[in-house]
Amino acid sequence: MEIEKRVNGKTKLIGVIGNPIEHTMSPQLQNTIFSAIGENCIYVPFHIEKDDLEDAVKGFKALNAVGFNITVPFKKDIMKYLDEISDKAVIIDAVNTVKISNGRLTGYNTDAEGFSRAFKSESNLDFKDKKVILIGAGGAACSVAVQLVMEGAKSVGIINRTVSKAESIASKINKNFGFKIECYKPDDSRASEAFKQADIIVNATSVGMYPETENMPISTVYSFSEGQIVFDLVYKPQKTMFLKKAGDAGCKIINGTGMLFHQAVLQMKSGRAKD
Numbered sequence: 001m002e003i004e005k006r007v008n009g010k011t012k013l014i015g016v017i018g019n020p021i022e023h024t025m026s027p028q029l030q031n032t033i034f035s036a037i038g039e040n041c042i043y044v045p046f047h048i049e050k051d052d053l054e055d056a057v058k059g060f061k062a063l064n065a066v067g068f069n070i071t072v073p074f075k076k077d078i079m080k081y082l083d084e085i086s087d088k089a090v091i092i093d094a095v096n097t098v099k100i101s102n103g104r105l106t107g108y109n110t111d112a113e114g115f116s117r118a119f120k121s122e123s124n125l126d127f128k129d130k131k132v133i134l135i136g137a138g139g140a141a142c143s144v145a146v147q148l149v150m151e152g153a154k155s156v157g158i159i160n161r162t163v164s165k166a167e168s169i170a171s172k173i174n175k176n177f178g179f180k181i182e183c184y185k186p187d188d189s190r191a192s193e194a195f196k197q198a199d200i201i202v203n204a205t206s207v208g209m210y211p212e213t214e215n216m217p218i219s220t221v222y223s224f225s226e227g228q229i230v231f232d233l234v235y236k237p238q239k240t241m242f243l244k245k246a247g248d249a250g251c252k253i254i255n256g257t258g259m260l261f262h263q264a265v266l267q268m269k270s271g272r273a274k275d
């Protein structure tokens with residue numbers, strides 16, 4: 001049902017906060033899903049200043065919102081205002097979903113699970129015993145690394161221009177799971193060899209995203225092997241230069257749209273009242 005027909009005195013609020021927030025596609029996505037499944041919720045974006053974060057959280061609580069989502073740059077700062085945080089979000093050190101129930105705020109991270117669901121539904125495979133190379137070492141890469149290890153990947157290697165950031169993900173994972181991640185600088189010859197041998201390659205940097213669509217997250221020294229599964233977290237454009245090259249080399253390619261969708265569905269499930 002369309003929003004103007006279904007918003008009434010019983011409508012539940014779910015917010016999304018960020019700075020900036022104007023570019024977000026989440027409200028269209030979430031409100032379309034609410035309309036389709038007949039859930040009486042409305043999803044509204046809010047541009048918040050850093051100093052107002054605590055007040056915003058209190059505001060959602062006072063307004064009896066069922067929850068809210070968090071985007072850049074508050075995924076970490078939000079954690080200090082919550083009553084409880086899921087184990088996975090603690091390891092990833094970022095919360096993108098808060099559920100409010102009986103006045104208590106619980107934080108979750110749905111990025112990792114969204115990645116896993118998108119990968120499985122588009123490849124019909126899972127991560128068990130796979131050799132994986134991850135490019136990038138930001139928040140998105142950390143979510144992906146945690147999920148890969150939790151789901152039984154055989155090996156995970158991270159290539160990042162700032163190798164210390166890769167090492168900090170590796171040490172977190174080692175501490176929590178006793179799993180050793182290899183970290184490489186982009187010019188390390190071991191990195192290009194591991195890249196060639198990998199079953200799955202994931203770009204978790206934003207390189208290649210619109211408008212800089214000619215850029216690649218790795219140099220031309222790296223070569224894809226036929227049959228590899230190559231996943232780019234970028235969804236705009238749908239086919240980055242990285243995916244084009246992988247496709248030309250005979251790889252199965254997956255873009256970031258499915259992850260965006262699956263993590264949004266998971267956010268909706270953890271944020272809404274009756275689940």
Ligand code: ATR
Nearest residue numbers: 136137138139140141160161162165204205206207
């Ligand atoms: P997010 O939280 O969305 O993952 P982020 O924390 O800014 O975003 O991380 C972006 C990742 O992309 C980082 O690993 C970054 O590399 P550095 O750790 O060296 O900063 C990587 N990245 C961004 N621009 C890049 C570029 N032009 N070339 C290579 N890597 C890049």
